[in-house]
Amino acid sequence: MRTLxxxxxxxxxxxxxxxxxxxxxxxxTHMLYAGLTEAEAALIGSPPQGVGLLxxxxxxxxxxxxxxxxxxxxxxxxxxxxPDMQALIGVKVTSGSGGGANLYVANRIGGRGFTxxxxxxxxxxxSYAAIALDNARLYxxxxxLHAASVASERRLEAVIQGSGAGVVVKDARSGxxxxxxxxxxxxxxxxxxxxxxxxxxxxxxxxxxxxGSPMPREEIPxxxxxxxGIPAGPTEVLFVRPDKSRTPVLVSAAPVFNAAGELDSxxxxxxxxxxxxxxDRAKDDFLSMITHDLRGPLATIKGMAAAALxxxxxxDNERLVSYLEPxxxxxxxxxELVSNLLDMTRLEAGGDMLELEECHLADIAQDSxxxxxxxxxxxxxxxxxxxxxxxxxxxxxxxxxxxxxxNLLSNALKYSADDISLTARTDPAxxxxxxxxxxxxxxxxxxxxxxxxxxxARVKSPVGPIGQGRQGSGLGLxxxxxxxxAHSGKIGVDVPRRGSVFWFTLxxxxxx
Ligand code: ADP
Numbered sequence: 001m002r003t004l005x006x007x008x009x010x011x012x013x014x015x016x017x018x019x020x021x022x023x024x025x026x027x028x029t030h031m032l033y034a035g036l037t038e039a040e041a042a043l044i045g046s047p048p049q050g051v052g053l054l055x056x057x058x059x060x061x062x063x064x065x066x067x068x069x070x071x072x073x074x075x076x077x078x079x080x081x082x083p084d085m086q087a088l089i090g091v092k093v094t095s096g097s098g099g100g101a102n103l104y105v106a107n108r109i110g111g112r113g114f115t116x117x118x119x120x121x122x123x124x125x126x127s128y129a130a131i132a133l134d135n136a137r138l139y140x141x142x143x144x145l146h147a148a149s150v151a152s153e154r155r156l157e158a159v160i161q162g163s164g165a166g167v168v169v170k171d172a173r174s175g176x177x178x179x180x181x182x183x184x185x186x187x188x189x190x191x192x193x194x195x196x197x198x199x200x201x202x203x204x205x206x207x208x209x210x211x212g213s214p215m216p217r218e219e220i221p222x223x224x225x226x227x228x229g230i231p232a233g234p235t236e237v238l239f240v241r242p243d244k245s246r247t248p249v250l251v252s253a254a255p256v257f258n259a260a261g262e263l264d265s266x267x268x269x270x271x272x273x274x275x276x277x278x279x280d281r282a283k284d285d286f287l288s289m290i291t292h293d294l295r296g297p298l299a300t301i302k303g304m305a306a307a308a309l310x311x312x313x314x315x316d317n318e319r320l321v322s323y324l325e326p327x328x329x330x331x332x333x334x335x336e337l338v339s340n341l342l343d344m345t346r347l348e349a350g351g352d353m354l355e356l357e358e359c360h361l362a363d364i365a366q367d368s369x370x371x372x373x374x375x376x377x378x379x380x381x382x383x384x385x386x387x388x389x390x391x392x393x394x395x396x397x398x399x400x401x402x403x404x405x406x407n408l409l410s411n412a413l414k415y416s417a418d419d420i421s422l423t424a425r426t427d428p429a430x431x432x433x434x435x436x437x438x439x440x441x442x443x444x445x446x447x448x449x450x451x452x453x454x455x456x457a458r459v460k461s462p463v464g465p466i467g468q469g470r471q472g473s474g475l476g477l478x479x480x481x482x483x484x485x486a487h488s489g490k491i492g493v494d495v496p497r498r499g500s501v502f503w504f505t506l507x508x509x510x511x512x
Contacts, residue, residue, distance in 0.1 A: 001019060001021075001032065001101070001129065001132065001133065001136070002032055004017075004019050004032070004093075004103060004125070004129050005017030005018050005019050005032050005033060005034035005035075005103070005104075005105075006034035006035075007125060008034075008103055008105050008122055008125055009034045009035055009105055011121050011122070011125060012089070012105055012114060012118040012121055012122060014035070014089075014105035014106060014107060014114075015035050015085075015106060015107035016033065016034065016035035016036065016083070016085065016104075016105065016106045016107060017033070017034035017035055017103075017104065017105050017106075018031060018032065018033050018034070018103075018104045018105075018106075019031070019032045019093070019101050019102070019103050019104075019129075020047070020101060020102045020104070021101045022100055022101060022102065028047040029047060030047060031047045036083070040081070040083070043081035044079060044080075044081050044082055045079075056074060056090070056102075057090050057091070057092055057102060061092045063089065063090065063091045063092075063119055063122075063123060064088060064089065064090035064091075065088075065089055065114060065116070065119050066087060066088045066089075067086070067087055067113040068086050068087065069085055069086065069087075069088050069106075070086075085106040085107045086106070086107055086111070086113075087106065087107055087112075087113040087114050088104060088105070088106045088114075089104065089105050089106075089114050089118060089119050089122050090102055090103070090104045091103050091119070091122050091123050091126045092126065093126045093127075093129045093130050093133060100130075100133070101129070101133065103122060103125070103126045103129065105118075105122060157179070160179060160181045161181050161182060163181070163183070164183065165181075165183060165269050165270060165271050166181055166183040166184030166185075166186070166187045166188070166249075166269065166270035166271070166272070167179065167180075167181040167183070167184055167267065167268070167269055167270075168180050168181070168184045168222075168267075168268045168270070169256075169265050169266070169267050169268075170222060170226065170265060170266050170268065171264075171265050172226055172263045172264055172265050172266060175226075177192050177203075178265065180192040183270075183272075184270055187239060187247055187249060187270050187272050188203070188206055188239060188241070188270070189206075189239070189241035189242060189243065189245065189247075190203060190206065190241070190242065204217060204220060204223075206239045206240060206241065207220050207237050207239070208237060208238040208239070208240050208246075209237065209238065210236055210237070210238055210248070212238060212240075215237060219235075220251075221233040221234075221235050221251050221252055221253040221268065222251075222253045222266055222268045224253065225253040225254065225255050225266040225268075226255075226263070226266050229255045229257075229263045230255065231252070231253065231254045231255065232252065232253045233250070233251050233252030233253055234250045234251065234252040234271075235250070235251050235252070236248065236249075236250055236251075236273070237249055237250075237251050239270075247272055247274055248272075248273045248274055248277050249270050249271065249272055249273065250270070250271040250273050251268065251269070251270055252268070252269050253266050253267065253268040253269075254266070254267050254269075284345045284348060287341055287345050288341075288342060288345040288346070291338045291339075291341045291342045291345070292342060294334075294338050295335075295338055295339070295342070298331060298334055298335050298338060299335070301331050302328075302331045302332070302335060305324060305327050305328045305331050306328060308320075308324050309321065309324040309325065309328050312324055336473075337473050337475070340473060340475040340476065340479055341475065343403075343479055344455065344475055344478060344479055344482070347479065347482035347483065347486065348482065354396075354397040354400060354486055354487070355397050355399070356395055356396060356397055357395070357396075357397070357398065358393045358394075358395055358509050359393060359394060359395075359396055359398040359401075360389070360391065360393050360394075361387055361391055361394060361401075361424045361433060361435060361506075362387045362388070362389045362391065362424075363398070364398050364401050364402050364405060365385055365387045365405060365422055365424065365435075366385075367402055368402050368405040368406050368409060369383055369385060369409075369422070371406060372406070372409050372410065372413065375410060375413070377410060377413040377414050378410075378413055381413055381419070381420070382419045382420070383409065383412075383419070383420045383421070383422055384419060384420070384421040384422070385421075385422045385423075386421065386422070386423040386424075387422065387423065387424040387435075388424070388425070391424055391425070391426065391433060392426065392433065392508045392509065393508075393509045394433055394506045394507070394508060394509050395507070395509035396487050396506055397483075397487075400483045400486075400487075401483070401487075401506070403479065403480075403483065404479075404480045404483050404484060404491075404504060405422070405435070405437070407476040407477065407479065407480050408437040408480065408502045409422065409437055410476075411472075411476060411477075411502070412437050412438075412439035412441070412502075414472070415439070415441045415442060416439035416440055416441025416442070416499060417441070418439065418440040418441070418499075419440070420437065420438065420439045421436075421437070421438045422435070422436070422437050423435070423436050423438075424436070426508070427505065430505070431508060432489070432505040432506065432507055432508065433505065433506050433507075433508055434503055434504075434505050435503065435504055435505075435506070436501050436502070436503045437501070437502045437503075438496075438499060438500070438501040438502075439499045439500060440498050440499035441499050441500065442459075442499075443495045443496075443498065443499050443500045444459060444493050444495055444500050445459065445460075445495075446495055448460070449492070449493050449495065450492075452477055452493070453477045453478060453480070453481040453491065453492075454478060455474065455475060455478040456473065456474040456475065456478075457474050457477070457478070458472065458474045480504070484504045484505075484506070487506055487507075488507060489504055489505045489506045489507065490504065490505050491503070491504040491505075492504075
């Protein structure tokens with residue numbers, strides 16, 4: 001661009017050559033001269049504070065071919081210190097990417113005007129210059145983009161390395177680990193060599209299920225994301241390191257798509273949950289210790305309260321009875337809560353609580369019905385039982401399955417006012433024994449069907465419990481879920497048009 005005015009000047013034997021560089025709005029930002037000494041050019045200034053034809057061309061940027069500038073209607077003289085000029089050619093240096101520049105030559109040596117042939121020559125040189133200008137702009141844009149992409153890559157790297165979580169990025173096509181944070185190395189205990197995957201140890205061999213068994217390849221979140229292009233996890237896994245040490249880790253993976261919408265890579269995040277687990281265990285130990293210690297004194301209080309209530313009732317002391325009855329109720333509630341908490345913590349600790357034997361659901365159901373009939377909520381209520389005596393036996397802990405039935409039946413009594421049914425049958429599709437407790441109460445909102453099996457979960461509804469008992473603790477169904485899970489069965493609730501049907505399945509005793 002710098003040599004353009006001089007080239008143009010020489011091409012048509014002009015005294016002066018100039019290029020004006022313009023903004024999109026046509027404002028002159030730079031002016032380059034040829035045919036002036038540096039001192040003369042400096043006196044004019046670049047860009048000169050313009051008057052007259054500076055930066056102008058013909059209508060719609062048509063070339064300007066003038067014998068005398070002063071005759072042009074827009075001419076208003078020259079800026080200060082500008083040499084006088086007469087003949088002029090001005091053409092647009094066309095630029096495809098906006099903006100652009102104009103090329104001028106002035107004052108043919110010898111005082112003659114310029115010819116159309118001269119104009120063609122200037123147009124030709126201008127079109128070459130336009131290509132150079134476009135290239136220069138593209139190059140500069142490319143450099144800006146490159147700089148921006150380097151900066152964003154470095155920012156990402158800083159986030160990855162600085163975050164407390166382990167981050168691994170795997171290229172979807174090559175399968176190589178292209179980014180691995182220090183924390184990911186620490187959690188996995190595996191060295192990744194310059195992005196080519198772990199030394200000697202296949203990374204996937206680290207993955208184990210929470211119970212310590214190796215995790216199937218297709219269940220590893222990173223593999224789910226790479227094979228299906230969807231986010232996976234968070235999943236709790238156990239990393240068993242090459243040195244056999246173990247770390248509980250929460251793993252999630254997310255896909256990254258390129259501009260064409262194809263899967264580019266998967267980002268996998270590991271969070272070491274050792275500390276959380278320890279806290280959880282300490283909390284469970286504490287809970288189990290205090291609930292255990294509460295049981296003895298509560299049993300004594302219950303005995304005393306029941307005896308005092310009996311004595312007060314015998315002596316027709318109504319006032320005393322009205323004091324003692326709520327006390328007796330509250331102790332019952334506390335004892336149930338304590339026993340539920342204790343069982344919960346034991347079941348969650350994975351203790352070997354089950355005493356498995358061949359047993360019949362009809363017997364377990366009969367015992368549970370008897371307990372219900374004696375309970376406060378069961379007074380005057382009917383429970384229809386349909387458990388065929390010839391149902392195949394199950395291999396289960398009858399005491400624990402009895403607890404599950406007690407919980408489901410007492411909920412049905414508590415939360416509904418109508419009759420209740422208890423049925424059991426062999427499910428023809430799965431071959432499992434399916435037991436159902438159905439009631440016509442308020443039912444369970446379908447979006448809470450899974451959540452009510454969580455600890456301390458209670459249905460959020462404006463209709464409170466119907467039963468006369470006090471508010472529950474939200475532990476009963478969680479205990480049922482743990483017990484049925486420990487028997488390799490499933491538990492759930494169906495919501496028909498009215499009421500709810502709580503069900504659980506148990507495998508048939510195969511004579512193990
Ligand atoms: P609790 O009854 O002690 O609150 P559960 O874990 O047994 O605890 O039950 C959790 C919640 O599920 C209850 O609080 C109640 O909101 C809801 N629920 C359980 N069974 C029924 C039922 N048969 N009908 C309606 N809601 C029920």
